Amino acid sequence: MIIAVASGKGGTGKTTLAVNLALSLNNVQLLDCDVEEPNAHIFLKPCIEKVQKVFIPVPEIDEKKCTYCGKCREVCAYNAFAVVPPQQNRKGSILVFTNLCHGCGACSFFCPHQAITEVNKEIGIIEAGYCGSIQFVHGKLNVGEAMAPPVIRKVKDYIDPNKTVIIDAPPGTSCPVVSSMKGSDFCLLVTEPTPFGLNDLVLAVEVVRKLKIPFGVVINRSDLGDNKTEEYCAKENISVLMRIPFQKKIAQAYARGISIVEKIPEYRNKFLQLFEDIKETKLK
């Protein structure tokens, strides 16, 4: 079973949930898909055994063959080209903005003059290893790159269908989140009972409903803030699968890179119960 841990709002406790669930279960993989700032490794301290580069194909222009016809700009869905046709006293020019390129290959396919070849551009790396019996994989997008989904897809290539797979998704509701969640059997939405937490939870619920993924909510720091999140879940018939109260002990451990189950071992049973509840909610 593949469980994605997502949130909408950042800083609600996605990684805390993902890491503690992984530490409580057997035969498990943890895939940190927050490739813009992965942090699960801080808590799991895995032994990295394999490092792999991630490339996307980007266009390279042979200006000897280019006639500045503008076909590439026309077919590019991501606006990665600027083409300036030649004028009386100035030769034409073509600009490629590779940081907007998604590597779809349309430009080289449609170029009528075979002036475009695709060259590999490194956009990040994948690191894989183990933390005890937990198989650990995360991606790191290079600083300055904008295209997270190709790195996320490479992390997800490691999915082993014979294991329980826990995906730590990035915050928000945009492409990287959708790429991370897609294909999951269940989605845990972690939130906090604050107006910001609720606002972004509502957005995240819209996304998982659109993707038709069964889901449930975990309320972190559940004894702070207000009651509006509980009211919203009740109204929308959304299961609240776990409530983690605010505890100084948990926060202190977190600040030192220590998981909840390591600091408070009784919590292991709560995460095991959460896993059982996920299986039950999924069947509903």
Place this chain on the structure above:
Amino acid sequence: MKICITAQGDNLDADVDPRFGRCQYFIIVDTETLEFEAVSNPNIDSSGGAGIQSGQLIAKKQVSTILTGNVGPNAFSTLKAVGVEVITGVSGKIKDAIEKYKSNGFQTTKGPSVDSHFGTS
């Protein structure tokens, strides 16, 4: 001489739009006769590369200069490639900006004034 000004409306009484790539309208105006054309910007909702496309759009109109609030890095590279002079930091009414331009009240901008996606709402 034809110049372009980014505008929030389709006439000379409108305010300057502080965004370049995602402005509401491009007002293409002849500074001598004040004859103008208002071009509705098709790139407002583009997910990325709005500045690049807007730069090419106004290049087709063969303007010498663009007056706007801010220009991002991709738009700036594009405008440089198409040979359009960039003036940023412009605000107020379109007609007042034209007058100020005619009396040499602006200085050319040498680089992008904001980061990518500045005008994304």
